[in-house]
Structures are given as structure tokens and as C-alpha cells.
Amino acid sequence: MLILGLETSCDDTAAAVLHLKQPPEVVADAGEPGPNVEILANLVQSQAEVHTPYGGVVPELASRRHLENIHPVTATALARAGVQLNQIDLLAVTQGPGLVGSLLVGLNFAKALSLVSNIPCVGVDHIAGHLASTFLSHPRPSFPYLALTVSGGHSNIFVVDDSTRFTLHGRTRDDAAGEAFDKVAKLLKLGYPGGPAVSRLAAQGDPRAFAFPRARLGESFDFSFSGLKTAVANQVHRQTEWSEQGRADICASFQEAVVEILVEKTLAAARHFACRQVVLSGGVAANPRLRQQLVAVAKQEGDLEVFLPEPIFCTDNAAMIAMAGFFNRHRAGRPLAMDVYSRFSTAAASAA
Ligand code: KG4
């Protein structure tokens, strides 16, 4: 089964072609759980240069750029995969959550492809896509497992029961983890997206240089990063100029506070829900310190196994959307009535 995935929820225009080897049921892949998948093409056209001068995504500019990019990116993905459009068995497109103008470009493009080529189309939730990204890498977890999904818009803790059923047990009450990284980068004038820039600089800094606050919120599995962001802003504004080392120390101390809370809550949730496997996903999951600490702390716990999708599958991509499309293939059909949505809900995610 050949699947074309399309993703335009924010500022990346992405297209991917996956080959799910026959039989298309969930089969053992080299002794591992999950479908037997080959990634034939996985393209992401970044718009970073458009949004960098503004220190964040400008929705109007993002949708205009998606309009320009969606056709060439899709055509290149098909060409790289060596596949003609009429060979595609299933179209999977991100339906939400995200920027409405951006989502509409991807969805309407998918509708047109589906209708002219008579290919069934399935709308996929972006967060369900992040959850599916773990099936693009090896080794893979077995259901049920605990998942931490941390991106620019979300910081969620899920128990994942199977490929389409998951329960939300923790979320951010204010800023998402990636949003906090982006805001700290903006304060320090490090450019957009901020996460990679902050984590690069943090590698040169001292994580104990500044005692930034950690919001633990009692026994809850929810997160809050706005107090931390304000504490970093207050520290930055204490001086008019910062040396390179000073900025690196701020980044390292901020990153340590985020990582500590993410790891602590994830492992507490794994214990609480009796999950022995933990999966990381979303753009912030590309953060090297988070990956390293989650593995290190889980090792101390002894009986916890951690699964880390490759960084290219953590940040936004269409391979994860195609994978989630495979899991939701029973819902595929003519997409005329499909619409986009801007906010996450578990109901929409499991029946997008
Ligand atoms: O999943 P994603 O690509 O897009 C959304 O769905 O939001 O996540 C993007 C977020 C951005 O906030 C970006 O700064 C952050 O992920 N990010 C990182 C790193 N790479 C991307 N945050 C921390 N460290 C990184 N290495």
C-alpha cells in the first residue's frame, strides 16, 4: 500500500510517500510490533527565512508560502519515491490542530488530488501524527505505553492504548514547552525557530548558573512554563548586554528547568499508569538534553524502556501524517465534506 502524506499545519510544507508492505495489517517487523514500513520520500520545505525577521510564525505569510510550495514539494516527493500519483492508494492530510489558513492549503490540495485521481483521502490529527512518528523508527514500543508529546503548540502526556486510541492525562496550562524555547530565543535574539538555537548555545553553558523556577503543580501531570519564561525575561532584562557565555548560561539553566520538569512528570505518569514503556515525540523531542536525561533517569528507575524517534521524525514532517493515515485508513473516503480545525481535542484526534 502506497500512502502520500501532506502536512501544512504551521510553517513547514511537507510531503512524504510511505510504502506499507503487504499484508497491510499490523504485522511483525523484524520481530518488532507495528507495521512494516518503508519511507520512500520525506520532504520538508522550511519557511524559517520568511518568519525569522518577526521572531515567530506570521500566519498570513505562512499560508501564502504554503500555496507556493505545496505543489512542487508534493511533486518532488513523488519523483524521489519513483511513484506516479495514480499509484497512490491513500492520501493522508493534516486536518488540525494548527493555523487555519495553513491547514486549508494542505486540505484543499489533498481534496483536489483525491477528486481528480479518485484516491481515498483521510484527515489526520497533527498530534495523532506526532504519536505515530514512533512507528517510523526502530525499536518500537508495544501498546499500551506512555507518550510525552512536546511541540510548539502542545505539551501532552498520553496513555496510548492502540494506534488510534489514546487518553490525555496532562497538558500545558499556559505556554507549550516549544513555545517557551521560542520565546527565550526571541529574548536573546537567537532567531526562529528558537529550540535548536537555544539547545545549541545551552551545550556551552552552565545549567546551574541561574536558579530558574520549576512549576510542579502538585500531583497533577499538567505543565506550566509561563512562570519560567517570565523568570528568564526578568534575568535577561537585568543587564543591557550579555556576553556569549552569559547567554549560554541562561540557555543552559532554562533548558535544564524545562527538561527536569518534562522528565519528572513523564516518569511519574509512567509509574502512576503502570506503563513500562515511554515514547517521546514532537519538535522538542529533538532536544539532545531531553533525550539524554529521559534515558538516564529511566535507567536509574531500572524497569522503564524509552523510545526516541529520530529527530527528523520528531519535528513536523509528513511521514508521521502518512503513518497516522495508515492507522486510520478505515475512515478514508471522498473528502468533500472535510473541514479543518484549530484546537486539539481527544475526540477530534481519534476521529479526525
Ligand atoms: O512539532 P513541531 O515541529 O511543530 C509544532 O507542532 O509545533 O515543534 C516545533 C517546536 C518549536 O517550538 C521548536 O523551537 C521546538 O519544537 N524545537 C526544539 C528543538 N527543535 C525544535 N526545542 C528544543 N530543542 C530542540 N532541539
Ligand code: ZN
Ligand atoms: Zn508538530
